[in-house]
Amino acid sequence: MNPAPSNDNPFAGDNSGIQQRETAARWALRVGSYIVVIITLAIMLHIFVKGAPVVFRSEWPFVNTQFLTELPATLHVIEDQEGHHIETDVNGADAVKKKLGDDFRSEKTISYSGGGILGPIVGTALLVIVSVGVALFLGVACAIYLSEYAKHGKFLEMVRLAILNLAGVPSVVFGLFGLGAFVLTAPTFVDVPAERSVFSIPLGFTTLSFEGWDTCVLSGGFTLAFVILPVIITASEQCLQAVPQGFRETSMALGATRWQTIRYSVLPFATPGILTSSILGIARAAGETAPIMFTAALAFKDKLPWQKDLPPLPADASIFAHWEQSVSRFLGIFTESVQALPYHIYTLAAKIPQNEYAERAQYGSVFVFLVLVAALAASSVLLRKRLRAKYRW
C-alpha cells in the first residue's frame, strides 16, 4: 500500500544552524576577497592616474620620450615677479634668468626630478639579466641534482629545509652578504693585488687576488641571484617532480644513462614551468632594493655603464688601443655601478624635499616600474601557455 501523499515538505531543512553557518562562512570569505581586490585596484589606479600622464601624452608620438631616454637631472624652477614658474634644466637656467632680467624673483633646484629615468631602467635591466643568468644556472643545476641524483634521506631533507629558510632571510642581510662576499672578497685577476686583498695567488702572468669586485653590476647581480635562488630551486624541483616517473623508467629501460634520461625525457617537459618560475623570479629581482644598496646601486650617476671615462688616446694610437678601450667600455656593463629603478624610487621618495615638482619623477618611475613587472608577468603566462601546448602529457 502506498503511503498517502501529504502536503508536508519531506525535504525541509532543519533549524540546527547549519545553513546560517554556511552563509556566514561564505560571506566572510567573500568579504576578505573583495578587500584584497579593492586595495589592489586602489593602488594600481592611483599610480596609473598620477603616473600615466608622465609617460604618455595626448599628441604624437603619445609617449614622453624624454622621460624614457634621458638620464635623471636636477630640475631648476625659476619664478618671475608675477609668480609664473618656469621649469628648466641646469643649462637652461642661466638663459631663462638672463631673459627675465629684472623680472627674476627666485630659483629653486630639485635634485633628480628633471630629465628622465633611462639610467635606472638600464641598470635594472642589467642587474636582472646577470642575476637571472646566475640564478637559473645554479638553481636548475641544484634542483636537478636534488630531485634526480641525490639519495633520499635525512640529509636531503635538511638541504631542502635550508633552501626554504634561505627564502625567509631578510633582503638587507643578502645585501650585507653581497657586500662582504662579492664587493670585498670575490676573486679577480689583477696585475698588482690591492692592499685590502684577503689573499692572492700569483699565477705568473697575472695574480688571482681575493679583493672583491667593487660595487658593480656583477656584485649586485650575484647578490640578487642568491635572493631569488630559493624560489627558482623550489619551483624547478616541483616542475621536475611533475614529470611522470614513467618517462624516467622507460628511458632507463631503453638503456639511457641518467643524464640522457634527464636531458631528453625530463627537462624538455619541465622547462615550461621552470621558465615561468624564473620569470616571476625576475620580477622579484627587479623589485629588490636592499640587496643592491651596498653592492651595485648609486643614488645618482650621470653616465650609462658603457660610457666610462677613459684617458683620451693619442692621435697615433694603434687600432689595438682603440679596440682595448672599446672592450673596456663594453665590459662596463658588468664592472660599473649603476642606478636602479627601485633604489631610484626610494631616493626620490625619501632623500629629496617633497614638493609638487618631485611628483612627476616619483609617479613616473613607479608607473614605468609597474608596467615592466606586469609585462614580465604577462610574458611568463604567455610563454607557459605556448610551451604547454607543445609539451603536454
Added chain:
Amino acid sequence: MSADPTAQSTPPPVVQVRDMDFCYGASQALFDISLKVKYHRVTALIGPSGCGKSTLLRCINRMNDRVPSARVTKGEVLVKGKNIHDADVDLTQLRKQVGMVFQKSNPFPKSIYENVAYGLRIHGEKNKSVLDEAVERSLTHAALWEELKDRLHANALALSGGQQQRLCIARAIATVPDVLLMDEPCSALDPISTLKIEELMHQLAHEFTVVIVTHNMQQAVRVSDYTAFLHLGKLIEFAPTEELFTNPREKLTEAYLRGTFS
C-alpha cells in the same frame, strides 16, 4: 645439416636465474628462485598480487637498481650466459639488449617517429636512413606501420590506448633486444586492444625471447609456451603452459587455478 653439434641441440637458455634471493631493505621479496627462460619462447609469470612476479621480471634488466636498498642477496641472474651483476656489465648495454614494456603505456609526448627512434638515438645512432629503417621495421613488427605510416610526425599522445601500448612495444624492440620483458602490458587496455597485443606476442616470439607478467590466467594460456607460478615470493611451479594448466603437480598451483584462494 650443420656440422656444429650445438645447432642441433636446443639453444642454451637466454635468461637463467639461479638460487636467487631478493630483498627490499630488510624485507625479503623473493626466495631461492631458479628459472630458465627458453630461447624464442614466451614465458609467463603468474601469481596473486604481491607474489613478486614483477620484482622477478625487473631483476632481469636490473630495473630494481632504481629502488634504493633493493638488492639481490643470494644467487645470480645470467643473461646470454653472463652474470648481469658482474662489475664489468654496463647497465646501458644490458638494457639495450633486454627491452621492457610497462603496465601503463607511457609514450613520450613526442612524435611517433621520435618515440620509436629514442632507444637508437641515445645509443648514438645519427644516420637518418638507419633510423628510418629501424622505425619502419619496429612499427611493422608491432603491427602499427600500416595504421601510422602517414602520420609518423604526429604526437604519440594522440593515439588510442591500445595503439600507445603497441607503440611502446615498437619502441622497446627498436634496439633489437634479445629479450623482451612485459609487465602486465594489457592490464589497462580494453578487450579488443588486448586481443591485438596477444596476437602480436606470437609474432614477437619468432624474433625475441619474451617474458610476460600477467594477472590474467587465460592470457597466460593464450600467449605463453611456459608458465611460472609464484606465491609469496617463492617459485611454486614452472612447466610448459599446457602441462601446468591441465595437470599441475603442486596442490597450491591447482588451488590457485581453481580460484579457491586469491
